[in-house]
Amino acid sequence: MSAAGARPASTSPRPPTDVSNPQYYHKVVDCQWACPAHTNVPEYIRLIAQGRYSDAYLLNRESNVFPGILGRTCDRPCEPACRRGRIDGKPVAICRLKRVAADHRGDVTDRLPKAPAEKNGKRVALIGAGPASLTVANDLMPLGYQVTILEKLAEPGGLMRINIPSFRLPAEVLDEEVGSILGMGVDIRYNSPVESMRTLLEDPWDAVFVGSGAPKGKDLEIPGRTEAAANIHIGIEWLASAHFGHIERIGERVLIIGVGNTAMDCCRTSRRLGGHDVKVIARRSRPYFKASPWELEDAEEEGIAIVENHAPKRFVLENGRLVGLELERLRWFDQNGRQKSEVVDTVVIPCDDVILAIGQDNAFPWIERDVGIDFDEHGMPIVDKTTMQCSRPGVFFGGDAAWGPENIIWAVEHGHQAAISIHQHCQSQPLSERPAYGMNLVSSKVGMHAWSYSNDYSPLPRTKMQHAELTKRFAGLGVEVELGFTAEETAREVERCLNCDIETHFTASLCIECDACIDVCPVNCLTIAPDVADDMDLRAWLSAPTMNPTQALYSSSPLPQTQRIMVKDEDVCLHCGLCAERCPTAAWDMRQFELLVPYALGRAASRLATVMPSFALPVTNQAVQNA
Amino acid sequence: MASITKPPVRHPSLPTNALGFTKRDYEGAMSTLCAGCGHDSVTAALVQALWELELPPHRAAKMSGIGCSSKTTAYFLRQSHGFNGVHGRMPALATGANAANRQLAYIGISGDGDSLSIGLGQLCHAIRRNLNMMYVLENNGVYGLTKGQFSASADVGSKSKRGEANVQPPIDPVLLALSLGATFVARSFSGDKAQLVPILKAAIRHNGFALIDVISPCVSFNDHETSTKSYRYTRNHYLEVAPVDFVPLRREIATEQGEDALTSVTMHDGSVVRFRKVANEYDPTNRDAAYAYLRARHAHGEVVTGLLHIDENAPDMHAVAGTVETPLVDLDFNALCPGGAALAELMDEYR
Ligand SMILES: Cc1cc2nc3c(=O)[nH]c(=O)nc-3n(C[C@H](O)[C@H](O)[C@H](O)COP(=O)(O)OP(=O)(O)OC[C@H]3O[C@@H](n4cnc5c(N)ncnc54)[C@H](O)[C@@H]3O)c2cc1C
Ligand SMILES: Cc1ncc(C[n+]2csc(CCOP(=O)(O)OP(=O)(O)O)c2C)c(N)n1
Ligand code: SF4
Ligand code: SF4
Ligand code: SF4
Ligand SMILES: [Mg+2]
Numbered sequence: 001m002s003a004a005g006a007r008p009a010s011t012s013p014r015p016p017t018d019v020s021n022p023q024y025y026h027k028v029v030d031c032q033w034a035c036p037a038h039t040n041v042p043e044y045i046r047l048i049a050q051g052r053y054s055d056a057y058l059l060n061r062e063s064n065v066f067p068g069i070l071g072r073t074c075d076r077p078c079e080p081a082c083r084r085g086r087i088d089g090k091p092v093a094i095c096r097l098k099r100v101a102a103d104h105r106g107d108v109t110d111r112l113p114k115a116p117a118e119k120n121g122k123r124v125a126l127i128g129a130g131p132a133s134l135t136v137a138n139d140l141m142p143l144g145y146q147v148t149i150l151e152k153l154a155e156p157g158g159l160m161r162i163n164i165p166s167f168r169l170p171a172e173v174l175d176e177e178v179g180s181i182l183g184m185g186v187d188i189r190y191n192s193p194v195e196s197m198r199t200l201l202e203d204p205w206d207a208v209f210v211g212s213g214a215p216k217g218k219d220l221e222i223p224g225r226t227e228a229a230a231n232i233h234i235g236i237e238w239l240a241s242a243h244f245g246h247i248e249r250i251g252e253r254v255l256i257i258g259v260g261n262t263a264m265d266c267c268r269t270s271r272r273l274g275g276h277d278v279k280v281i282a283r284r285s286r287p288y289f290k291a292s293p294w295e296l297e298d299a300e301e302e303g304i305a306i307v308e309n310h311a312p313k314r315f316v317l318e319n320g321r322l323v324g325l326e327l328e329r330l331r332w333f334d335q336n337g338r339q340k341s342e343v344v345d346t347v348v349i350p351c352d353d354v355i356l357a358i359g360q361d362n363a364f365p366w367i368e369r370d371v372g373i374d375f376d377e378h379g380m381p382i383v384d385k386t387t388m389q390c391s392r393p394g395v396f397f398g399g400d401a402a403w404g405p406e407n408i409i410w411a412v413e414h415g416h417q418a419a420i421s422i423h424q425h426c427q428s429q430p431l432s433e434r435p436a437y438g439m440n441l442v443s444s445k446v447g448m449h450a451w452s453y454s455n456d457y458s459p460l461p462r463t464k465m466q467h468a469e470l471t472k473r474f475a476g477l478g479v480e481v482e483l484g485f486t487a488e489e490t491a492r493e494v495e496r497c498l499n500c501d502i503e504t505h506f507t508a509s510l511c512i513e514c515d516a517c518i519d520v521c522p523v524n525c526l527t528i529a530p531d532v533a534d535d536m537d538l539r540a541w542l543s544a545p546t547m548n549p550t551q552a553l554y555s556s557s558p559l560p561q562t563q564r565i566m567v568k569d570e571d572v573c574l575h576c577g578l579c580a581e582r583c584p585t586a587a588w589d590m591r592q593f594e595l596l597v598p599y600a601l602g603r604a605a606s607r608l609a610t611v612m613p614s615f616a617l618p619v620t621n622q623a624v625q626n627a
Numbered sequence: 628m629a630s631i632t633k634p635p636v637r638h639p640s641l642p643t644n645a646l647g648f649t650k651r652d653y654e655g656a657m658s659t660l661c662a663g664c665g666h667d668s669v670t671a672a673l674v675q676a677l678w679e680l681e682l683p684p685h686r687a688a689k690m691s692g693i694g695c696s697s698k699t700t701a702y703f704l705r706q707s708h709g710f711n712g713v714h715g716r717m718p719a720l721a722t723g724a725n726a727a728n729r730q731l732a733y734i735g736i737s738g739d740g741d742s743l744s745i746g747l748g749q750l751c752h753a754i755r756r757n758l759n760m761m762y763v764l765e766n767n768g769v770y771g772l773t774k775g776q777f778s779a780s781a782d783v784g785s786k787s788k789r790g791e792a793n794v795q796p797p798i799d800p801v802l803l804a805l806s807l808g809a810t811f812v813a814r815s816f817s818g819d820k821a822q823l824v825p826i827l828k829a830a831i832r833h834n835g836f837a838l839i840d841v842i843s844p845c846v847s848f849n850d851h852e853t854s855t856k857s858y859r860y861t862r863n864h865y866l867e868v869a870p871v872d873f874v875p876l877r878r879e880i881a882t883e884q885g886e887d888a889l890t891s892v893t894m895h896d897g898s899v900v901r902f903r904k905v906a907n908e909y910d911p912t913n914r915d916a917a918y919a920y921l922r923a924r925h926a927h928g929e930v931v932t933g934l935l936h937i938d939e940n941a942p943d944m945h946a947v948a949g950t951v952e953t954p955l956v957d958l959d960f961n962a963l964c965p966g967g968a969a970l971a972e973l974m975d976e977y978r
Contacts, residue, residue: 459635
């Protein structure tokens with residue numbers, strides 16, 4: 001007699017998936033997993049859906065500190081990761097929903113972190129007032145630290161202030177969120193460039209954090225560079241000058257060299273300062289551009305041309321004045337798996353000004369090389385990836401200063417980690433022992449086939465952000481282009497979220513192997529398979545061909561009747577709950593997962609315990625070391 | 628019931644068949660059966676089989692009577708023909724439909740109550756006529772829809788949920804069909820799609836009456852420990868003697884030709900049923916031997932499954948009656964209604 005449907009296993013049994021490790025379900029929440037700061041995206045989207053904007057804002061603030069700023073400017077690594085993108089091609093507009101929370105919230109002053117009147121006696125110096133340092137201050141002030149920020153400029157915010165143009169990020173938004181941190185009583189000293197690390201370290205600081213960014217724009221040394229210097233600008237410096245009002249005009253014909261984020265801001269700023277014929281010059285073709293697709297779209301909407309496969313060769317001058325740029329037209333081809341280029345011909349594109357946006361470098365002329373801070377051969381400090389500490393104990397780096405230009409959300413995460421390290425350092429605890437992540441897992445069942453979340457699938461396409469009319473937006477640098485979502489747009493976009501944090505939780509001992517869950521699943525996630533150890537062997541059994549081996553495979557312990565195992569390919573699960581609804585024994589349940597992220601202040605408070613008191617029995621609340 | 632209908636999205640890599648359809652295109656309305664009902668799994672197996680057969684949905688007719696099982700015709704092939712008749716009368720309806728249009732694939736779904744109690748006479752005569760249809764009997768040992776009374780397939784000694792034992796001997800639809808001359812007889816289990824799907828495919832391609840008795844547990848009224856039609860009991864007493872692979876005509880390859888006659892049977896349309904394994908000395912083409920074998924294993928309490936008997940040479944109802952090839956709907960009016968003179972001529976023959 002053979003067990004019905006069971007076929008011989010090809011290899012030894014596999015250990016069941018350990019879902020008590022917070023990182024397993026965390027990875028299923030694609031957006032949260034991709035977010036450097038692990039923002040609890042699906043929960044904030046649900047709060048927005050309920051009109052609880054202030055709650056949504058504060059949930060964001062806990063992890064990403066600057067929801068209003070990031071809701072407009074974040075590089076949004078969450079969106080390419082979003083499961084919805086694998087279902088209908090377009091991710092949920094996660095970032096712009098964050099802005100909805102920020103725009104529509106009430107006064108949250110009372111609910112923001114406060115610094116205690118009594119200080120803990122520890123003094124910390126932060127160099128630079130960019131997002132990295134501001135996050136360190138945000139995390140340490142409530143613990144009673146005396147935090148001093150030393151800033152070269154007269155304003156806080158770093159590149160968010162002087163480089164990100166105000167048509168993308170209005171000054172008031174920046175002022176308010178930076179103000180909520182500085183307002184805790186940070187000792188901020190403007191116009192105070194640190195010119196010598198040695199001198200700074202002579203002061204008995206308990207810890208020093210370097211958040212000075214990557215302030216040097218790269219230059220392009222080709223013939224004509226010095227002669228035409230008056231009309232050749234370095235992107236980040238030029239943007240800063242535009243911010244300070246030092247420059248108010250640019251020529252009518254402008255060429256931007258480079259096609260990254262800085263190039264996008266330079267070309268769009270040029271359009272607002274008199275540039276009519278603005279072109280962005282790229283060495284390669286579109287799939288290789290560093291700028292995100294949405295940034296390119298926004299630039300092209302403003303009439304900016306993107307010139308692909310052209311490399312600058314020479315600045316062309318007439319009567320000592322820049323009149324054009326000579327470029328080599330390139331053809332790319334594959335040579336033994338490597339992309340190579342050859343020159344097809346050369347062209348001259350006439351222009352009045354050229355802006356160089358080909359990258360940034362770090363520069364630490366003010367850090368003496370004999371103060372115990374080791375640098376590598378590229379002039380970069382050697383910084384520990386986990387603790388953010390350099391070779392000199394008590395000195396930490398974060399943001400663009402640590403490993404070169406990144407983005408705001410990474411600067412924030414570095415800030416959180418540095419704050420944890422500083423706190424441990426000041427308490428003489430070993431930095432390598434990081435505080436543990438925790439989790440909560442609570443059934444979302446609230447009745448027969450009723451769930452605490454909206455489980456139906458909305459087939460609507462991604463909501464398009466409305467933009468200010470072209471004629472209006474060029475009126476000044478400060479006219480914000482994106483208008484934000486209306487209430488109606490918000491209401492439909494929130495429903496696109498698949499609630500990836502409401503996990504399909506399986507109890508093998510309850511399963512009678514009726515196949516109901518497998519049969520009902522609209523996207524063929526589930527399979528009852530033989531107990532084989534190897535992932536690829538197991539994938540060969542799946543109900544739908546495996547597409548995405550980077551997504552986890554859940555596998556259960558052996559099932560009671562046939563000793564086969566339940567397998568779930570997490571890839572395209574809609575979290576619709578139909579498996580749980582069709583299961584006669586509740587072997588499948590839909591459980592809300594909450595990652596409890598550790599900060600310097602301690603583990604974030606569980607929302608499940610406070611928001612849903614009647615369902616607050618934590619099924620698992622295990623501390624597992626961040627894998 | 629479920630709180631939502633199955634979302635319209637599908638797995639991005641779900642394959643399509645030659646008609647360009649995915650499996651999802653062979654589904655029907657959302658099931659209203661109890662969660663975990665075996666009948667839903669049979670529906671899923673049908674969806675799989677019909678998709679694999681590349682059957683154009685509009686070339687099928689779903690026929691059924693009354694019962695939870697009979698309801699399931701609503702849950703697959705949302706774009707086909709269908710008739711949901713009164714209790715036990717599906718065979719007569721299917722006969723009529725088939726008489727009028729022999730070119731559709733007839734898929735009958737019934738239950739042990741619908742077939743073995745009120746509809747027993749109807750079933751017997753459909754078998755005798757060798758009506759060209761697939762007849763799926765979803766067998767759970769109870770009247771599920773009316774809350775779990777014993778049906779005529781309940782085993783002696785099997786206990787109801789409340790504890791009474793059944794005392795009347797069961798009607799085994801497989802033995803019944805064999806004794807009535809059925810030309811395709813199979814038994815399978817809702818929990819074993821690997822076995823069921825190829826049997827369903829072969830049954831649809833069979834030219835004649837194909838009976839498939841599918842053990843299909845009723846989770847609400849007959850899946851308890853003392854039941855002999857539960858998931859666990861079926862798995863513990865399962866004996867797979869004749870599982871098959873179905874090889875459609877156009878995939879047939881040369882190397883299969885020299886094979887032992889018993890291990891593969893060529894069907895009338897040229898496709899092949901290949902027996903994956905056959906229990907010792909079991910011959911699915913020998914009706915009497917099959918009957919004896921089944922009786923013997925049954926005495927040991929075993930649930931014998933597989934394609935238990937196949938006879939591809941018997942004429943179907945149309946062949947016996949010598950009816951016209953063309954569906955009546957496609958005949959031109961004069962051929963269909965030849966008029967008063969033709970009628971008078973016919974009447975003369977009986978004078
Ligand atoms: C044009 C442009 C557009 C960008 N757009 C985006 C975007 O849309 N989204 C995004 O996420 N990221 C964007 N970025 C990147 C992002 O701005 C940076 O990654 C981020 O600001 C880095 O933060 P930080 O705290 O490390 O340093 P910074 O923001 O660079 O701040 C460093 C601060 O340190 C000060 N400082 C430097 N040296 C000293 C010193 N010796 N003494 C005292 N103070 C000093 C500087 O004045 C500055 O205020 C953009 C960058 C550029 C150039
Ligand atoms: C003429 C008639 N008699 C009796 C009934 C009541 N009735 C409804 S379903 C059913 C039995 C169905 O049993 P089965 O065919 O085994 O289907 P199941 O629900 O078990 O799948 C009966 C007796 C009826 N509907 N019509
Ligand atoms: S669907 Fe929602 S929860 Fe899932 S990855 Fe996208 S935003 Fe996150
Ligand atoms: S929740 Fe269940 S039924 Fe829905 S897609 Fe995920 S696994 Fe499938
Ligand atoms: S529906 Fe429930 S009992 Fe049935 S196979 Fe799925 S998990 Fe097991
Ligand atoms: Mg029944």
